Amino acid sequence: MEIFATFDDSVFLEARDRVPVTLSAYDAKVCEPQWFCETTALNTEDPLEKQKIYKFRGDLAVRRGNHQKALDAYSSCQEWISDNNLTIRRDVLEGMARCCTKLGQRGRALDFANLLSKEVSNTCHLTSLLLLKVSIYQHFGAVGPKMSALQQLCSLLPFNPWNWYNLGQACLQLLESDRTTERCESSEEQNDGGTEEQQEEAEELNENRIWLKACTCFIRTRLLLRILRQQQFSFVLQRTESALRMTDEVLQRLSPKETTLQALTEVVSEDLIPDKMREDNQDGDSLASVCVQSFRDRWWNKILLTGALEADGRQTRTQC
Template sequence: MEILGSTFDESVFEESRNKASSTFPLSYKPKSCEPEWFCYSDTFEDALEEQKTMKFRADLKYRKLQYQSALNDYTACLSLVPSNNLTVKRDALEGVARCYSHLGRREEALETCDKLRKDATNTCHLTCIFQLELSIHEGCGDLRSGATCLQQLCSLHPFNPWHWLKLARSYQCLLESTTYSECPRESPEQQDSVSQQGERDTARLQAAMCFVRVRLLIAILKIQQFSFVLERSERASEAVEESLQRLNLGDTMLKTISEVMSEDLNPEKMREENQDGESLSGLSIMDFDKRWWNKLHQQLHMEQKTDLCGGDIGNHVNTNQFTVK
C-alpha cells in the first residue's frame, strides 16, 4: 500500500532537465587582454573606460619611476572621476601626492594631502594620510616634521607598538644629527650652548619615552602572540633594550618613565579601543604632548632630581632644559 504523496512521477522533472541542458552554453571563452593593453588604447566607449585606462597607465608609469608622466595621467584621471566615487578619487590623489614628492615639489604634495584630509571619513583614511605625509617628509630628510606625523599616528593608535617604535627611532636620529652636526673646530662656548644641550636632552628623553612605551606594549601583546608574530615582537624587544642601554639614562629615570607611560595601558581597555575604520565624527584624539610628553616632564620636574644615578655624570639629565610645547 502506497502512502498518499510518497511517490513521484519523474515526468514532472523532465521539462526542467531539458530546459537546463538546452540553456547551458556549449563552450565558454573568457575575455582576454594583451599585457599592458591600456597603454595602447586611444578610443574609449565612455568616460568610465577612459578613467580606468588613465588610472592603469598612471600606476604603471609610477612603478617604472616615470613620475612626471604618471602625474599627468593621474591628473587626467581625476578630471573624469565622478564626485560620488571617493575611493578612486582618494587613490588618484595619493598617486598625485607621491609623484609631487618624488619630483621634489614638497609643498604641492602636502597641499594634495590636505585635499585628502577633507574627504577622510574614518580612521583608516586618516592613518593613510599620516603615513603619506610621513613618506613625504622622509623623502625631503625633514626629521622633525616626520616625527610630528608619527606623533599623530601614536595619538590615533596609542596601543600600536610599531608606530611608537618608528617614533623612537626618529627621535634617535634627531639625537644623532644634533650630536654629530657640530663642527669640532667650533669654540667650546658654541659647543656647550644651552640651546644645543637642550635639544640633545629633549631628543634623548623623547627617544627613551617611546622605547619604554614599545617595551610595555610588546610585553602585554606577546601573551596572545604566536609563530612569526611572536618572533617579530621578541626581536623588537631585544632591539629596544639595546637602544635604551645606549641612551644610558639610569634605572631610576627609566622607572619614572615606565610609570608615566604605563598609566593608560590596561589590557581590557586596549581590546575595547580598537579604532580601525571608526568614523571621524565624534572621534576625539588627545594631543600627544598633553597625553604623554608634558606629563612626563612635569613628573620629572616635581621629583627635582638633577642626578638620577647617584653622581654618575654619564646618566645626568637636566630636566630644566626640556622643551615643553
C-alpha cells in the same frame, strides 16, 4: 495542550505559483593582459572606462618604477573621476603624492597630501594621510615635521608599537642632527645676545629633553611588544622578538638611570589595560582632538612633571 495553537493556518499553506523569469543572454567581457596599454583602449566615450584605463596605466607605471609616467596617467585619470567616487579620488591623490615624492617634488607632494586632508572623515582616512606624510618627510629628511606626524599617529592609535618605535627613531635622528648642528654653528652662537655658557646650557637642556622623549618612546614600544608577543606565532612573533632586541639595545645605549626608567614606565603603562586595548577600542581620540598639542598634553607634559629629567641629571647621554 496544543503546541501549535498559536500558529496561523496561513503558515502551512502552499506557496503561490511563481512566474518563471527568463534571463537574457550575457556575454562576459574578455580582456587581454595589459589591454589598457593599447592605444585603441581610449576609443570610448564612457567616462568610467577612461578612468579605469588611466588608473591601471598609472598603477603599472608605479610598479615598473616610472614615476613620471605614472604621475601623468594619474593626472589624466583625475579628469574622469566622478564627484561621488571618493575612494578612487583618494587613491589617485595618494598615488600622485608618492610619485612627486619619488621625483623630488616636495611642494607638490605636500599639496596633494593637503587635498587629501580635506576629505578625511574617519580614522582610516586620517591614518593613511599621516602615513603618507611620514613617508614624504622621511624621503626629504625633514625630521621635525616627521615627528609631528608620528605624534599624531600615536594619539590616533596609542596601542600600535610600530608608531612609537618610529617616533623613537626620529628622536634619535634629531639628537644626531642637533649635535652636528651644535658643532657647525658654535661660532655663530656668540652673536645671539646671551653668554656662551647660557647658550650651551639651553642646548644641553634641549638635547636632554629629546633624549627623554626617545627613552619614553622605546619604553612604550617595549611594553606594547611584550603584550602582543603573548598572542603571536611564526614570522610575526619573529619580527616582534627582533624589534624587542633592537629596542633593548637602544635603551642600553641611552642608559637611563633605574629611577628614571621606573618613573617613565609607570607613566606610559597607565592605559595598558586589557579591556581598553581591545581592537574595538583602538580608534584613539576623536579626529578633532588628534593634534600635536593633544599629544604633548597627554604624554610629554605628564612625563616632564614626573621630574625624570632632573632625576637623571643634566649630562649629555646619547651615545647612539
